[in-house]
Amino acid sequence: MKKIIFAFCFSPFLFLQTNAQELKTKSNWQNLDFEKDGVRGMSVERAYQELLKGRTSKTVVVAVIDGGTDVNHEDLKDKIWVNTKEIAGNGKDDDKNGFIDDINGWDFLGGADGQDVNHEQVELTRLLKKYKDKFGKDPSKKLIRKNQVEYDLMGKLQKEYDEKRAEAEQYAPFYAQLYKNYTESETILKNHLKVETLTKEAISGIDENNVDRTVRAAKRTLEKFMELGATGNDIKEAVEHYESELKYNYNLDYNPRTVVGDKPDKLQYGEYGNNEVQGPDGMHGTHVAGIIGASRNNNLGIMGVADDVKLMIVRAVPDGDERDKDVANAIRYAADNGAQIINMSFGKPYSPEKKWVDDAVKYAQSKGVLLIAAAGNDNLDVDVDVHYPTGTYENKERAENWISVGALSWKNAPDAVAEFSNFGKQNVDVFAPGVDIYSTIPGSKYEEKSGTSMAAPATTGVAALLKSYFPELTAAQLKKIILESSVKVPDFRIYKPGSKEIIKFEDLSSTGGIVNAYNAVKMAKEMMKVE
Template sequence: MPHPRLLLPALCLLGLTTYAQAPLPQWHHLDPADKAMGISTDRAYELLRTLPNKPKARPIIVAVIDGGIDTAHVDLRHVLWHNPKEIPANGRDDDHNGYVDDVFGWNFTGGADGRNVFENQKEDTRLYARLKPLYEHKTAATVPPAKQAEFRLYEQAKKSYTTNRAKAEAAYQQDSQELAGDLGRVAALKKAYGVAVLDSGLLHHPPTLADTALTKLTAQYYRWVRGKFPNLDTLANQYIRYNAGLKRRLDYDYNLAYNPQPLVGDHPNDLTERHYGNNNLRTDPRDHGTEHGTHCTGIIAADRTNNLGVRGVAEQVRILGVRAIPNGDERDKDVANAIRYAVDNGASIISMSFAKYFSPEKNIVDEAMRYANAKGVLLVHGAGNDHLNYDSIPAFPSTRFLNGQTIPNLITVGASARTNDERLVATFSNYGPKTVDVFAPGVDIISTYPNNQYHSGSGTSMAAPVVAGIAAVLKVNFPHLTHADLKRIILASAAPVHTQVRKPGTKQLVDFATLSRTGGIVNLYEAVRLASLTPVPAVTVSAKDRSGK
């Protein structure tokens, strides 16, 4: 059993590959016939090459709303959107859209002075901090009828914050003790073997020690580093990073006193405000947000022609980056503005790998999603990584508007793994037969990482861009497809899989097909085949050219 500190729920960094001279192995591109539950990318492109009378391919724009992108990455720099109406670095708003020098996209989590928000509170913390002065020590009986709804929200936020803060404190204290023990054991092994670095070769074939306990410990650590880490120090650094993440939750996520918004300089209560932030998408390459956004971007569209690193799902795509997601929870205002910015700049598809469990201004996110729907834009969203039933929890962005109507242009995605056995569904993935539309590869997905590097990551954060990439391939090669067509075809491509799998968060075996609306895993080959059967309208009238040209 791997150490629990390696089973991270979001972006699981399971190893590092530096600059690569040839494409790295990516299982999610494989076909089920290869004994890997991939999306059949190569078969799909072969089919596209042989289709008779296929419409002429047309480049499109795909937006990634995330935590930033390394715009200088060798595998991404040639696939990034460039604002054709903006002159770089002249300090002027050349296209008069309200955003100065938005050459690659925009950052709604930064200030006009160039500083950026890397950390933010969880939404329950923000709510509790804001409402506590109004309702502390009050009861429902003492609150006016007009304020009852807000009082109930205060109580929910307080309960959630108090519970999560206590869990975070306990987790950090326990892990700190375990970390100290691990580092002590690593030091003991180094001393016993007389080496400065315990590489995997030594751990596999160690010199004989008189201390049998240390010998057993060596074998245990080898099982944990085998195939994932070059040496034990790399594993220990993973433990240290995990512990720092637990400390970060106390310092920022669940800290009532922390408030980074003055740095941005917007008016938080003005939900109509749209023009704030800066043009810095890359921010700090050491920041988790930039790591996450860079990873998601590579899954969609890493250069398929340069024979380097990794290959994205889609080609002839330009990635428009919108930074709106800090560590912690995103603000509804930023998400709504990010969607509108992407739509207004020609995105046909928007990939969104973020989620939270409170959404006090959901109405403005709903309005932005309706705006995207009216403009023919498809939204693809990761279901989340808390192994919960999405049908029965308040999670946001949700699959329904506040009025209960299903959001028609949204696809919600769970994460699946490589093998067609009881481990097919990712252990961390949220699921839901009514609210999760499909599953897609989201475990051990190798993709781009800042500074020309490549990491393997796991999460529904990885599954959503796989689906966004599939949607992009369809839209590029069959431009007549509407966003409704894209959703219909993608869902239809996911044939039900009836493998008995472990229900996320439990040991219970269930039919994989019961965990989502389609019961299946997306497949690019099947999606292309279905798209090729969708007739081209005799006359196509477009309200707006979304090609980016």
């Protein structure tokens, strides 16, 4: 699931996003330097200015496996990968790679008729549905005994499903009422002030002693929302979030896969999907893509980490949980079509076809491809509670071409680690900026978002930067450099994600480090023996 964490909350269950234009910290903070700028960014600008000036680079292809990307965004359109072996729109597989008209990538959630899957069940729901169909309403003792493990798992899944659905049923009307209160108050004040757009100053300037009760109440309502940092769009997103959970994610009877027309229990590589890579909602993937490689020299919007990349767009992540077959096929597609680095900002707690994904990771390794994945946003120890996909195979061996990334905040200790970030001394490798990251969103717009979904592409950008200036580096060498050059802060004491327990930062990952482009470039120069 492509999951973004929002920046404040009305309840323990949902974090709402603040106004994107009112930046909470320094613009471009993920690329700044701690010594020079006072925030624990990745020292990207310093690396360009002090170590890379005058050096030539070679274009690197980075695959963004996500929910879709706006390939026409003003800050991305010049950075989108184009399959030059394919003739656009002729309905033929010109390059014989198994995918017709795959100009900018491929959509594994699309149908041959051009339709796309937007919403999906979560894996929990799909598994529960599978076992309910298998056991029926009154299973025999013999059937249960013969399939005891699955029957017990069904009970566990049912309990979890009931809890999740009950939560959505509770909060959907709650946020719907909040949104109603907000919009009604907004209308009242716009009419009172005779304006089309409300500002904080205009609202604060209303004299409560000289207005009627409805205006006074509307003013107080909006001031309360402003105090919490909420906008109308934030609350609307909350409503849509819970309504989506009820209608799609936790609905046992929902099945959108007929749109794709595939066989979900078979891999079918090259036999399904379409070439429409933005999809119905490219918000998440567009934000991720911008962090990696938004144009650095066009005087627009933001500056991505890597300055010489082409972004291959591979759509495999819906609103709901991605299917293992789509993830496996997306990795294979990227590896087959020239991607040198793959970003994966998604995840889920169940992976029934993990072997398919493991095989794809191994295939990517055989092609020399580095995979960089978000650690997840549930403040869990993923050494205990696994977050899929994972760089640990079923046989417990670790993939050599995999980096798992936790999220760092711009705040000082003890709040320096994102409260939502997953962690793990064995299964999370390193941390990178992932809170209040300003990046591209569809329609040539920009917005702040938070999540390990943002920390992964920040790291992917550094990997692409290294590969572009030192093209001889292998996937294993890129991983070694990023991990070993990460900034170690042994005396750092922070809140354990999700609690107020003070722990050592170094206990949250295998390296105990923070990704740093300046250190990484220095190490790459030493490894490659160049000045």
